Amino acid sequence: MPEALAILQKYWQHDTFRSLQKEIIDSVLSGHDTFALMPTGGGKSICFQVPALMNEGICLVVSPLVALMKDQVANLQNRGIKGIALTGGIKQDEIIDLLDNCQYGNYKFLYVSPERLQSDWILDRIKNLSINLITIDEAHCVSQWGHDFRPAYLKISELKKHFPKIPFLALTATATPRVKEDIITELGMHNPVQFEKSFARKNIAYMVFEVEDKLFKIEQILKKNPQPSIIYVRNRKSCLEISSQLQTLGFKATFYHGGLTSREKDKNMQLWMEEKAQVIVATNAFGMGIDKPNVKTVIHIQLPENIENYYQEAGRSGRNGEKAFAVLLTSPSDSIQAESQFINVLPDKAFLMSMYNKLCNYLQIAYGEGINEEFTFNLNHFCHKYGFPTLKTYNAIQFLDGQGIITFLKEFSEKITLQFLIPSKEVIRYTSLNPNDEEIILTILRTYPGIYEIQAAFNLPLIAKKSHHSEAEILAVLHKLNEKGIIDYHSKNNDAVLIFNEIREDERTINKVSKHLIRQNELKKEQLQSVLNYVAEKNTCKSKMILNYFGEKATTNCGICSYCITQAKPKKDFSTLSNKIMALLQNEDLSSREIQNKTKNTADDVIFVLQQLLEDNFLIIQNNNKYTLKT
Known part of the structure; x- marks a missing residue:
């Protein structure tokens, strides 16, 4: 049997394993159920790909992400390793052929979604394969307290009955202690060996800045750090706008969102990967499988939905071990906007029921029919026809996708x-x-x-x-x-393809998943509150707050985050600057940037003094973002 290091060198051209990889591989090779919590960038895929290549047979990988499955299979094939992914949209005849290839074609990896395992005939075919390892990727999806709960994951434990001697390897990048316990219980793991890599990224400076003019702050950051950068935004429109504005300011910038064609995505990605563009402005559609080591700065200009997503996106910086920056820019209205974006658009049971019925009517699916039928689907047209709000409808469809009732494939x-x-x-x-x-x-x-x-x-x-x-x-x-x-x-x-995985049963269909909807909505509210607390807290190390969120106790401050930097600075006497600002505003109303130019002070100092004057009721800020003396 080849040594693990020899496999790593042969296929990945690496001479050493990263932290915990070898230990996890040894645990799996010893036949132990294994749980591994490895934050983003930790190299989780190596932990199952290497042992699978060392043993006879095929590794079954359960993953919820179509894009990730395709990406990993493509990467394996590029290395001369045979892998197959049973993604949505594949016809039954094709699936039969692919499973024949797995059985007789010397394939080493079979990627499936958890929903595929709910098909009895597929499970029967998998039972006949020579499985050497069962890997559950994104294992937090099994937990109702995870940020991406999928009920289909609860059925994975049934594989234990069919493969009692085959080890389970559960992998996740983001799990709180409650989620970790859930994963081990719900997957039916037997005394698993547990590995947890610290969430601490000692080279990343987590910065939170409250600013009025975000674009101006971005310009300052990018000029100071001209290395590769990512700017995360919430929607496609912002992608185009921010990218265009940066180009006007002289930066080489491109953009990436889910609405682009595959060709456009690849083209824009390559511009950034090859550093022909310094900045890529992206929605959270960007990042799957991205491993660019020298990303210096990741900037969020709107509040993220939860700490889990923020940590993963921020963690795309500094993978080369050099100092990097995860910057979150906020303004006073952001919390209201975030509530509008994340909470007000959550579908309740009544909306879900109405939307599902109208969707079936729209696609002309009769009661008791529809299973395995595939439809082209235009979300905007559907919403316009029935007067549904687009984002709430999108969330409702995503929820039904997560529950396995439908499969929602965005084709664009x-x-x-x-x-x-x-x-x-x-x-x-x-x-x-x-x-x-x-x-x-x-x-x-x-x-x-x-x-x-x-x-x-x-x-x-x-x-x-x-x-x-x-x-x-x-x-x-x-x-x-x-x-x-x-x-x-x-x-x-x-803009999408819909596949119905169950027959239409109206109330019965929705009633069986409504309890998950209620719990999911409550969880999303809790998670957004954690983000708001992270932003609002002015007296705690930001790195320490992130570690605490994931149940990891930090005893010392990081020394490089926005809080630690302010603590390290000698205390200034701002009375002179305060008097200057008051004198300037006697003559005219001014923006913070105009005040900065006139006083020749740093933006941070000017903002700090303006906030003090606002709190002391000496000033008010007008709708045009100009300050005026309070009369």
């Missing part, structure tokens, strides 16, 4: 079909009169010889490559041909 694709309506000789005549369009039209005709007889599914990137024209140029020609009646052209944008 444009599907084009076309057919030529006029005879071929007329098309040739048109190209002779329009020579600029000739190359594109001839490429289409050569690629799709039957395009005169039937509507052909049109591959835009392929035609762009063959004709040596941009996709925009090809679309312009297609629109022109369509307007002239030369072709019949259809373009359909789908």
